[in-house]
Amino acid sequence: MLLASLKRLLTVAVCVLSCLGGLANAGPIDNPSVVNTSLPGNQAIAGLSSLVASGNGEKLLHWMDYPAATGYVQRISSAGVLSPTKMAVPVYSYGISTDRVGNFTVTSANANITLYDRNGNIRTSSFRPHLNASAALTSMDADGNLSIFYSTSVNQTSALALRRFTAAGIPLGNETQVLAPIANTVSVNTMVSDAAGNITVSWIVVNNSSSNNLALYMQRFNSQAQPITSPTIIPSTLPGARDGGVLATSPQGSFVIAWNSTQDGLTWDSYVLRFNASGYAVGSPIRLNQTTQQSSPQAHVSMTEDGSFVATWRMQATPPATGYILYARQFMSDGTPIGNEFQVDPGFANVFYANSAIDKAGNFTIAWTAANQPVSDYDVKMRSYKLDTQPAITALANGQPAQGLAGSTGSWKYFKITVPPGIAQMNVSMTGPAGGDGDMYIRFGGLPSATAWDIRPYVNGSNEIANISNPPPGDFYIAIYGYIGYSGVSLNVSY
Structure with missing residues (x-):
């Protein structure tokens, strides 16, 4: 519990710095x-x-x-x-x-x-x-x-x-x-x-x-x-x-x-x-x-x-x-x-x-x-x-994983998938080799952050799963935060 609390505090502190950088003029x-x-x-x-x-x-x-x-x-x-x-x-x-x-x-x-x-x-x-x-x-x-x-x-x-x-x-x-x-x-x-x-x-x-x-x-x-x-x-x-x-x-x-x-x-x-x-x-x-x-x-x-x-x-x-x-x-x-x-x-x-x-x-x-x-x-x-201050966001398609993902310590990468009405279950999975630690954050309708998220498995390593029953129709945003630098990670959403 102490380690998890420390991890959360460090995540918030790094986000204050990293979430303000790397902005794309779209x-x-x-x-x-x-x-x-x-x-x-x-x-x-x-x-x-x-x-x-x-x-x-x-x-x-x-x-x-x-x-x-x-x-x-x-x-x-x-x-x-x-x-x-x-x-x-x-x-x-x-x-x-x-x-x-x-x-x-x-x-x-x-x-x-x-x-x-x-x-x-x-x-x-x-x-x-x-x-x-x-x-x-x-x-x-x-x-x-x-x-x-x-x-x-x-x-x-x-x-x-x-x-x-x-x-x-x-x-x-x-x-x-x-x-x-x-x-x-x-x-x-x-x-x-x-x-x-x-x-x-x-x-x-x-x-x-x-x-x-x-x-x-x-x-x-x-x-x-x-x-x-x-x-x-x-x-x-x-x-x-x-x-x-x-x-x-x-x-x-x-x-x-x-x-x-x-x-x-x-x-x-x-x-x-x-x-x-x-x-x-x-x-x-x-x-x-x-x-x-x-x-x-x-x-x-x-x-x-x-x-x-x-x-x-x-x-x-x-x-x-x-x-x-x-x-x-x-x-x-x-x-x-x-x-x-x-x-x-x-x-x-x-x-x-x-x-x-x-x-x-x-x-x-x-x-x-x-x-x-x-x-x-x-x-x-x-x-x-x-908005010109919006970070880069990668669009995902149902059942088509984004592969070869990498990020440094303190980095954020954002993804989006639009879910149609009437879906019974949506499964989100992140897989990666040992040695890194990417944390997955999921939020409906808006970009996740260290303080704004709906689902966060929050385990050690870069292998995390989230299953969402009866997801509402609309945009789900997924972020991978580099608690420790990671590479070779895949992210997949299926429904």
């Missing part, structure tokens, strides 16, 4: 592509919560086909592959959330919420969180329960509330008032939950009596929907009206908000601001666009588990060109930029409502509405990337 996984390839134009992304990441490495994209009067949800793998299966949902729906295995919710008109399984079958029929609810957003926790952030409209007043429900739509406790009824117009913007179930919401208040009539607010709640912070105006340090207010969170609870700001109603800038898990701002707002422009940049943001984040925004094309070009930039958890801003769809203008989503391993997808030239119809487009 860049884009694919080129921009049209999602609605088999349909005519006039398809679009509807809002700020149309692309979300599941805990299994997949992303779910929600878009609307207006000519067919229906909406669709499609899966995108961590490798950027769009599933050909389109799962039909109500056409006028404006938000989606998902759990760790790909079950999802869709919110449609009048705050009707429907729960679906990962195959698009209805699990819970449509229900409303409140009789007078007018709009709603949801988030799903690890147990499949829902947190619902919604607005109500009664007698020309608007209010906001938060309430938790089971996956069957049964209330868990009373509602929490977020904003008491006021005469101004209010709108729910975005909602995120961390691994502990803590909730952060954002909303906009439209004050028609003010020249800067758009005010953006944020508030943080615990897993029981009780306030952690008071409502906070975003940002308190910059004047002017704000719109947007897209939130993204890490599993540990740190989060970031992106918004658009104008002081005169004519020119706009976009910003992001970081917060710690207690809900307090960290640092100053970071301006995204380098040139002030004459329309909202429609900023969006997504965050991975280490706090790194990706921001997107649109910029006016340089005359004589017209329209708006989509840009993105990566940032470290402390707000330091990773490289320069880049164009997501070079040479194409007129983009609207870009969304982004990133998984725990650092694979991210950006999706947007593209207006065709001349502007007569619209398409939904997407492109996938890897």
Whole structure:
């Protein structure tokens, strides 16, 4: 036991050094592509919560086909592959959330919420969180329960509330008032939950009596929907009206908000601001666009588990060109930029409502509405990337071992296999000669480390086995850590 404890301490210490090195600059996984390839134009992304990441490495994209009067949800793998299966949902729906295995919710008109399984079958029929609810957003926790952030409209007043429900739509406790009824117009913007179930919401208040009539607010709640912070105006340090207010969170609870700001109603800038898990701002707002422009940049943001984040925004094309070009930039958890801003769809203008989503391993997808030239119809487009700080990852295939593996003391090597639904058992085996000691770490949905893993056989030598019954569908990551330098090792996954 003492030796095992010492081994663990040494593993953690070495990981702090080695896990930060050897990073690969991977860049884009694919080129921009049209999602609605088999349909005519006039398809679009509807809002700020149309692309979300599941805990299994997949992303779910929600878009609307207006000519067919229906909406669709499609899966995108961590490798950027769009599933050909389109799962039909109500056409006028404006938000989606998902759990760790790909079950999802869709919110449609009048705050009707429907729960679906990962195959698009209805699990819970449509229900409303409140009789007078007018709009709603949801988030799903690890147990499949829902947190619902919604607005109500009664007698020309608007209010906001938060309430938790089971996956069957049964209330868990009373509602929490977020904003008491006021005469101004209010709108729910975005909602995120961390691994502990803590909730952060954002909303906009439209004050028609003010020249800067758009005010953006944020508030943080615990897993029981009780306030952690008071409502906070975003940002308190910059004047002017704000719109947007897209939130993204890490599993540990740190989060970031992106918004658009104008002081005169004519020119706009976009910003992001970081917060710690207690809900307090960290640092100053970071301006995204380098040139002030004459329309909202429609900023969006997504965050991975280490706090790194990706921001997107649109910029006016340089005359004589017209329209708006989509840009993105990566940032470290402390707000330091990773490289320069880049164009997501070079040479194409007129983009609207870009969304982004990133998984725990650092694979991210950006999706947007593209207006065709001349502007007569619209398409939904997407492109996938890897964070530039993502280490090299070797893809494995079922029953095909990776052989001749070697690593020095303190090194980490990463592998990934994507498991389909309905598998009864998955077997992971590492074999190697005597004299070395490679330790195998396995984690679902994210890169393993010395402190984050689901399975670790942890025996002496480089011969380890892990058998997983009924593995959930999605990405399993396997790491080999060199407790002692090793060579001639094979790694095999079969199911």
